[in-house]
Amino acid sequence: MSSSSSSSSSSTNDLSQLSKPTVWHEFTPLANEHNAVNLGQGFPNWDPPAFVVKSMEETVNVKGTSTNQYCRPQCHLPLAQALADDYNSRPSWASAGVRVDPATNVVSSLGVTQIMYIAFRSLIKKDDEVVLLEPAFDIYAPQVLLTGGTPRFVSMKTDTEAGDTANEVFQVDWDALEATVNSKTRVLVLNSPHNPTGKIFSRTELDRLAGIVSKYPNLIVFSDEVYERIVFDPEGSPHISFATIPGMWERTLTMSSAGKTFSATGWKCGWCVGPEKIIKLMADLQQWVNFSTPTVTQDAVARSLVKARSPYEGHPNFYSWLAADYLKRRDFLMKGLEEAGLPAIVPAGGFFICAETGGLKIPDEVYMEDSISAPDPMPRDYAVARYMTHTDPKVAVIPPSPFYSKENKGEAEGYVRFCFCKTDDLLEEGVERLKGMGAKK
Ligand code: PMP
Numbered sequence: 001m002s003s004s005s006s007s008s009s010s011s012t013n014d015l016s017q018l019s020k021p022t023v024w025h026e027f028t029p030l031a032n033e034h035n036a037v038n039l040g041q042g043f044p045n046w047d048p049p050a051f052v053v054k055s056m057e058e059t060v061n062v063k064g065t066s067t068n069q070y071c072r073p074q075c076h077l078p079l080a081q082a083l084a085d086d087y088n089s090r091p092s093w094a095s096a097g098v099r100v101d102p103a104t105n106v107v108s109s110l111g112v113t114q115i116m117y118i119a120f121r122s123l124i125k126k127d128d129e130v131v132l133l134e135p136a137f138d139i140y141a142p143q144v145l146l147t148g149g150t151p152r153f154v155s156m157k158t159d160t161e162a163g164d165t166a167n168e169v170f171q172v173d174w175d176a177l178e179a180t181v182n183s184k185t186r187v188l189v190l191n192s193p194h195n196p197t198g199k200i201f202s203r204t205e206l207d208r209l210a211g212i213v214s215k216y217p218n219l220i221v222f223s224d225e226v227y228e229r230i231v232f233d234p235e236g237s238p239h240i241s242f243a244t245i246p247g248m249w250e251r252t253l254t255m256s257s258a259g260k261t262f263s264a265t266g267w268k269c270g271w272c273v274g275p276e277k278i279i280k281l282m283a284d285l286q287q288w289v290n291f292s293t294p295t296v297t298q299d300a301v302a303r304s305l306v307k308a309r310s311p312y313e314g315h316p317n318f319y320s321w322l323a324a325d326y327l328k329r330r331d332f333l334m335k336g337l338e339e340a341g342l343p344a345i346v347p348a349g350g351f352f353i354c355a356e357t358g359g360l361k362i363p364d365e366v367y368m369e370d371s372i373s374a375p376d377p378m379p380r381d382y383a384v385a386r387y388m389t390h391t392d393p394k395v396a397v398i399p400p401s402p403f404y405s406k407e408n409k410g411e412a413e414g415y416v417r418f419c420f421c422k423t424d425d426l427l428e429e430g431v432e433r434l435k436g437m438g439a440k441k
Pocket residue numbers: 042110111112113114137191194195224226256257258259265268269270
């Protein structure tokens with residue numbers, strides 16, 4: 001994440017690179033081995049809310065019409081109905097004139113991870129290209145390769161002079177994007193709120209993107225919205241679904257899941273909402289992949305979506321409480337990072353913070369050995385993240401370079417990613433350790 005930006009394509013269709021362990025295989029075990037406070041991998045370390053757990057209990061215990069048996073392959077109908085009600089009740093969807101039909105516009109699967117794979121598999125043909133805006137969540141590029149497409153990377157510009165928020169610092173390089181999208185581009189993946197930066201794309205940015213999409217009739221946008229409910233300033237920096245931009249419903253697959261919203265990442269219940277023609281392709285494919293995905297999980301999520309609309313802990317609904325709870329955690333960790341002398345970029349959504357580590361002096365020692373997932377040579381952000389986890393201050397973080405293609409990994413070298421989806425005790429202990437960190441200049 002330097003001040004530069006660039007675009008590049010991957011060395012195409014070389015699947016051997018997919019057999020390596022990933023950053024996720026490395027850092028949580030490393031944290032456990034060295035007794036580090038884990039502010040690395042982004043999973044909440046608390047239980048789902050009681051109403052969500054209760055939903056699962058209820059569904060498993062339904063007698064007769066059994067939720068314990070196979071369901072409709074496309075999507076368990078109660079989930080499709082709950083999702084349609086949810087999207088149709090959003091003012092921005094209604095005012096865009098978009099109406100989700102539970103029978104034809106919704107398909108579900110095992111998290112966004114699998115629904116995205118099914119979407120790529122349904123659309124990508126040999127020689128098709130997929131544009132990824134970097135940093136990009138690390139499943140996208142391998143999925144493109146697995147489905148026979150060619151990833152094309154456009155790195156966002158990083159301008160720390162522009163302000164201290166992710167929305168200001170991380171900017172789309174429109175020239176590079178325009179130069180990369182072409183008639184072979186079948187898919188562009190958008191992620192907002194964004195992992196790892198916390199950027200939320202503005203209406204102006206989405207309109208400009210829609211302008212590019214309009215020029216290429218074959219191009220479909222995959223909009224990964226898994227952090228849609230964790231938004232810190234809904235007035236100033238609202239989450240806007242790309243599907244609601246004029247003319248974009250027919251061109252967008254909106255993907256989300258229950259993992260982050262209901263603190264239930266292990267349930268792996270995700271969905272895709274979009275135009276009937278593409279949803280049908282995906283549903284047809286799904287029946288040969290899983291036949292159907294777990295009915296109980298879908299049923300429990302359907303119940304939870306209905307209950308989440310009710311007042312919750314003094315808030316008008318669960319989502320408002322969730323965003324307020326995460327805002328407290330974000331502010332606590334931001335303050336801790338500031339006190340520890342690590343300049344951090346304020347996220348507008350999601351549960352990650354990117355912090356600058358340029359000022360850290362990291363000795364060249366054993367912590368660099370035995371990495372199972374680092375590229376060779378080890379990028380600086382990897383070395384810093386390993387040092388922080390392994391030696392000082394024993395706080396696990398994630399290096400952002402896995403979110404970049406080989407050519408653009410240098411963009412990440414001055415940063416590490418912290419998460420704040422952790423309980424108060426863990427965040428407090430992490431901040432305490434960071435204050436005592438010895439590697440500062
Ligand atoms: N997209 C992004 C941007 C993510 O951060 C994650 C999980 N970390 C996923 C997708 C995966 O979502 P799921 O668990 O629903 O497969």
